[in-house]
Amino acid sequence: MIDVPSLVPALSEWLPRQRWYSGQTEAASLAIIDQEIRGDQFPILIRLLVEADDYTYQVVVGVRGRDEHPEFLRGHDQAVIADISTQAGDAMAYDAVYDPELALVILDAVAPHEKAERARLMGAEQSNSSIVYDERLILKLFRRVQRGHNPEVEVTEALASQGFASVAEPLATQRVRDYDLAILQPFLAGASEGWSLALTSLRDLFGMNDTSSIPIISLDSPPPPLPDPGQAGGDFSGEAARLGAMTGGMHVALADAFGRHRTDSRVWAASIARQLDALEPGDYDRRGAKAILDQLADLDPGHAIRVHGDYHLGQVLRTDAGWFVLDFEGEPARPLEERRHPSSPLKDVAGMLRSFHYASAVARTERDEYALEDLAAAWEDRNRQAFLRGYMRAASPGNILPPDPECVDAVLAAFELEKAVYEVGYERAFRPEWVHIPLAALRRLTS
Amino acid sequence: MTEATEGSWFQRAVFYEVLVRGFFDSNNDGTGDIRGITERLDHIQWLGADCLWLLPFYQSPLRDGGYDISDFFQILPEYGDLADVVELVEECHRRDLRIIADLVMNHTSDAHPWFQESRLDRTNPKADWYVWSDEDTRYPDARIIFVDTERSNWSWDPVREQFYWHRFFSHQPDLNYDNPEVRQAMLDVVRFWLDVGLDGFRLDAVPYLYERDGTNGENLTETHDFLKQLRKEIDTSHPGTVMLAEANQWPADVVDYYGEGDECHMCFHFPLMPRMFMAVRREQRYPITEILAQTPEIPNGCQWGIFLRNHDELTLEMVTDDERDYMYNEYAKDPRMKRNVGISRRLAPLIDNNRAVSELLHALLFSLPGSPVLYYGDEIGMGDNIYLGDRDGVRTPMQWTPDRNAGFSKADFAQLYLPPLMDPVYGYQAVNVEAMQRDAGSFLHWMQRTLQVRRQHGDVLGLGSLEILSAENPSVLAFLRQLGDRLMLCVNNLSRFAQPVELQLARLSGKMPVELFGRVPFPAIGELPYLLTLSGHGFYWFELVDAPGGSQ
Numbered sequence: 001m002i003d004v005p006s007l008v009p010a011l012s013e014w015l016p017r018q019r020w021y022s023g024q025t026e027a028a029s030l031a032i033i034d035q036e037i038r039g040d041q042f043p044i045l046i047r048l049l050v051e052a053d054d055y056t057y058q059v060v061v062g063v064r065g066r067d068e069h070p071e072f073l074r075g076h077d078q079a080v081i082a083d084i085s086t087q088a089g090d091a092m093a094y095d096a097v098y099d100p101e102l103a104l105v106i107l108d109a110v111a112p113h114e115k116a117e118r119a120r121l122m123g124a125e126q127s128n129s130s131i132v133y134d135e136r137l138i139l140k141l142f143r144r145v146q147r148g149h150n151p152e153v154e155v156t157e158a159l160a161s162q163g164f165a166s167v168a169e170p171l172a173t174q175r176v177r178d179y180d181l182a183i184l185q186p187f188l189a190g191a192s193e194g195w196s197l198a199l200t201s202l203r204d205l206f207g208m209n210d211t212s213s214i215p216i217i218s219l220d221s222p223p224p225p226l227p228d229p230g231q232a233g234g235d236f237s238g239e240a241a242r243l244g245a246m247t248g249g250m251h252v253a254l255a256d257a258f259g260r261h262r263t264d265s266r267v268w269a270a271s272i273a274r275q276l277d278a279l280e281p282g283d284y285d286r287r288g289a290k291a292i293l294d295q296l297a298d299l300d301p302g303h304a305i306r307v308h309g310d311y312h313l314g315q316v317l318r319t320d321a322g323w324f325v326l327d328f329e330g331e332p333a334r335p336l337e338e339r340r341h342p343s344s345p346l347k348d349v350a351g352m353l354r355s356f357h358y359a360s361a362v363a364r365t366e367r368d369e370y371a372l373e374d375l376a377a378a379w380e381d382r383n384r385q386a387f388l389r390g391y392m393r394a395a396s397p398g399n400i401l402p403p404d405p406e407c408v409d410a411v412l413a414a415f416e417l418e419k420a421v422y423e424v425g426y427e428r429a430f431r432p433e434w435v436h437i438p439l440a441a442l443r444r445l446t447s
Numbered sequence: 448m449t450e451a452t453e454g455s456w457f458q459r460a461v462f463y464e465v466l467v468r469g470f471f472d473s474n475n476d477g478t479g480d481i482r483g484i485t486e487r488l489d490h491i492q493w494l495g496a497d498c499l500w501l502l503p504f505y506q507s508p509l510r511d512g513g514y515d516i517s518d519f520f521q522i523l524p525e526y527g528d529l530a531d532v533v534e535l536v537e538e539c540h541r542r543d544l545r546i547i548a549d550l551v552m553n554h555t556s557d558a559h560p561w562f563q564e565s566r567l568d569r570t571n572p573k574a575d576w577y578v579w580s581d582e583d584t585r586y587p588d589a590r591i592i593f594v595d596t597e598r599s600n601w602s603w604d605p606v607r608e609q610f611y612w613h614r615f616f617s618h619q620p621d622l623n624y625d626n627p628e629v630r631q632a633m634l635d636v637v638r639f640w641l642d643v644g645l646d647g648f649r650l651d652a653v654p655y656l657y658e659r660d661g662t663n664g665e666n667l668t669e670t671h672d673f674l675k676q677l678r679k680e681i682d683t684s685h686p687g688t689v690m691l692a693e694a695n696q697w698p699a700d701v702v703d704y705y706g707e708g709d710e711c712h713m714c715f716h717f718p719l720m721p722r723m724f725m726a727v728r729r730e731q732r733y734p735i736t737e738i739l740a741q742t743p744e745i746p747n748g749c750q751w752g753i754f755l756r757n758h759d760e761l762t763l764e765m766v767t768d769d770e771r772d773y774m775y776n777e778y779a780k781d782p783r784m785k786r787n788v789g790i791s792r793r794l795a796p797l798i799d800n801n802r803a804v805s806e807l808l809h810a811l812l813f814s815l816p817g818s819p820v821l822y823y824g825d826e827i828g829m830g831d832n833i834y835l836g837d838r839d840g841v842r843t844p845m846q847w848t849p850d851r852n853a854g855f856s857k858a859d860f861a862q863l864y865l866p867p868l869m870d871p872v873y874g875y876q877a878v879n880v881e882a883m884q885r886d887a888g889s890f891l892h893w894m895q896r897t898l899q900v901r902r903q904h905g906d907v908l909g910l911g912s913l914e915i916l917s918a919e920n921p922s923v924l925a926f927l928r929q930l931g932d933r934l935m936l937c938v939n940n941l942s943r944f945a946q947p948v949e950l951q952l953a954r955l956s957g958k959m960p961v962e963l964f965g966r967v968p969f970p971a972i973g974e975l976p977y978l979l980t981l982s983g984h985g986f987y988w989f990e991l992v993d994a995p996g997g998s999q
Contacts, residue, residue: 071974072974100974118951118953118954119952120951132951134954135917135951189915189917190915190916190917190918191917192731192918192919192920192921193919196920197731197921198918200729200730200921200922200942201729202938203730203942203944204729204730204943207943207944230864233727233728233729233730234729234730234731236730276653318731318733318921320736320737320739320740320915321737321740330656339723359958425577
């Protein structure tokens with residue numbers, strides 16, 4: 001009843017406008033390599049696998065009568081693909097993730113045994129769309145797909161089978177041909193991102209500095225000293241320590257599931273040195289950077305294991321049952337094989353430590369009326385220490401870290417350097433007003 | 448919590464904890480008394496409390512604040528006499544107020560005639576009323592509760608030349624519940640006071656009634672059996688009575704004291720209190736939601752007792768290792784909490800006398816599942832005097848007026864049982880009932896108004912189910928209370944800064960939130976996330992009604 005190939009011209013215009021489109025410009029070639037149609041009356045769901053230049057995408061197309069003007073599309077013009085003709089009459093094709101009714105059909109395709117009444121789209125990420133059902137289930141629909149196991153599916157399944165409790169255990173997955181298309185997990189109700197919690201803590205700390213919140217015992221008392229983050233009501237260090245412990249547990253489980261690998265730290269040092277070349281002169285102190293890399297090349301770096309790969313405060317959720325970790329896809333712009341490549345667990349640790357610095361810097365920028373550098377630094381230091389304490393306690397028995405604590409520090413410094421280099425490049429390209437944050441870190445690390 | 452639309456009075460009640468000694472001195476001898484309470488019932492009734500809870504008023508040598516009872520049938524003379532209690536009870540009932548009192552079942556004072564008789568020799572009629580032994584080694588697994596003062600649960604009695612068992616102070620020998628005469632005697636005590644007209648008891652230290660080899664002597668089957676027997680007796684003889692258990696334990700363990708709904712009617716929820724404070728300190732909801740997630744359902748017809756301040760505090764040795772780590776990291780280690788662990792602080796100083804925080808904490812107390820228990824003086828934001836030591840710091844005289852002795856007593860100042868507070872922030876010149884009643888914007892008036900609103904929705908708040916709502920903003924605690932088709936939405940901002948929140952309420956599409964203090968209708972709930980903004984430490988109570996015109 002619907003002529004699917006006729007969608008191709010509309011798709012070649014629509015696809016490049018999507019956030020998860022990976023090509024640079026409009027696709028030179030576009031082909032539908034797989035299709036499945038559900039339903040014979042409006043609304044109809046069409047699941048497509050589309051090859052556009054070098055990439056493959058999953059497109060879920062909803063079809064409804066042209067005069068329906070559904071409310072869910074209001075304000076989402078980018079979701080409309082095209083007006084089309086069908087045997088049932090004039091119709092409109094659109095991105096089906098916005099359609100709460102078809103979202104239930106999508107769920108049924110992935111997990112026929114799961115029943116739900118309500119669906120809502122949770123906002124689109126760079127490489128996937130997430131739909132929440134009844135505030136109980138979350139379906140992650142991969143939009144850009146690659147042959148072979150999607151790391152999200154592969155890693156969450158492996159971690160769950162290791163008995164690692166801080167990950168949402170997959171309830172169902174959908175795999176078509178050689179592609180992972182979707183994963184269904186329990187929705188972590190009542191959760192908040194680590195990033196929001198860290199900012200809450202920082203805002204509370206900076207608020208202690210407000211003159212209005214300091215009691216005056218005598219009008220000629222000396223001015224109060226800077227607040228101590230340890231005395232602050234919003235102290236985050238307990239959370240940071242538990243987050244560190246969860247991270248350590250995750251690495252032990254990853255090592256148990258995917259193996260511990262011998263590694264050569266010179267390869268890592270060389271790779272970081274290459275990335276440093278992309279920076280501008282004056283971004284950092286060359287001698288300091290060289291010292292960090294020389295030290296890295298020269299030591300026993302511990303084991304390489306499967307890592308999270310893109311670990312920061314936005315990837316962890318605080319729930320009533322403690323911290324959970326999300327999103328093992330790694331950096332989606334990089335090829336699958338590279339994302340699955342073993343690395344040092346301290347790479348993830350460095351990612352989180354960089355995130356603590358970002359949080360403190362962002363919170364400081366929010367209220368630049370005060371000189372808060374020292375306070376922000378004290379917060380960062382306190383929570384770094386707490387995180388590392390929790391991490392070392394949980395990860396050490398896993399036999400994955402360098403045996404010598406000084407080596408741990410050296411490897412960590414090198415990966416913090418690598419992360420900061422990446423951040424400088426990213427901020428220069430997308431958020432120049434934030435580039436001072438990683439630049440400050442680079443200078444701090446290399447001076 | 449399971450639903451029951453009927454419910455009992457105590458499931459909807461607001462309790463008001465009164466220290467007899469500190470409330471009002473009717474005969475100007477420097478010590479509060481029973482008649483003083485009777486004379487000041489207007490205040491409690493105006494405030495909107497439903498039930499008085501009297502701390503112990505029995506004859507006692509007062510070596511443990513009256514929890515060392517030497518005669519269960521006599522009133523401590525400085526508090527008055529039995530006729531005064533009868534008068535108070537009748538006056539309460541005339542006003543539709545209820546009244547319960549502390550009762551210690553586990554032990555007596557060593558000055559109690561029962562013990563004096565029991566210790567004489569090994570053959571007297573009461574020889575077996577206490578737990579005696581030639582050795583001080585039995586029941587080694589029972590922990591010592593007052594580790595600061597006691598070295599053993601056994602003490603030597605030079606008269607009888609035997610050791611006697613005591614779970615608390617050595618001057619508080621434990622009764623021997625294996626002896627049927629003891630059980631009967633305690634049932635007689637209960638019946639006596641119910642005949643006087645008390646509406647129930649707060650049962651002190653219930654987990655320890657029995658001792659058994661190879662156990663820690665807590666929560667034994669025999670103890671539960673006795674509570675079941677007690678419950679059966681009072682249900683038959685005095686229906687409508689409430690037994691409120693003090694079992695200072697984790698909620699998952701405390702629920703055992705509800706039995707199948709055939710033991711205690713109420714138990715205190717101890718861990719909630721410190722976690723409410725931590726949530727406001729941390730400006731995030733997890734301290735509260737975590738403990739609620741660990742709180743089991745309780746049987747129909749039962750209720751939690753919840754409180755902000757009280758003369759007791761959670762003891763850390765009662766909790767699991769994980770919980771202890773958590774409590775240590777997040778509670779005991781917090782400098783303010785550390786300084787205030789124990790019973791030496793009142794609510795207002797604990798929160799820097801912050802009016803908004805006090806309102807928020809009370810809004811939580813009045814809207815979370817459980818019957819709220821208020822502590823005398825907290826309605827006016829009274830302070831404490833930590834230099835008086837341990838418990839006395841929070842037991843200073845109620846501050847009625849700015850007059851001499853805070854209007855508590857006309858005795859000479861030097862004759863008062865404790866000095867009233869006189870500091871510039873919390874002293875009675877600044878903080879007193881009279882001034883706050885005149886000031887319509889005072890916290891006292893806020894509390895009175897809030898309790899009025901709570902009373903109007905007592906069914907839902909007292910009996911309804913609880914569902915915590917997801918919110919990405921960690922500073923916002925939002926929950927639904929539901930009883931049948933009646934729904935309340937409570938949204939609380941734990942941060943001192945203004946906060947936004949988007950609630951996923953699509954399943955309630957077509958309902959309209961009506962704010963309960965002003966009956967102001969808010970925009971109807973639709974398919975989109977419901978956006979609310981809250982002022983710093985602000986909160987909303989909404990009733991959810993059908994929007995005019997049905998679903999939008």
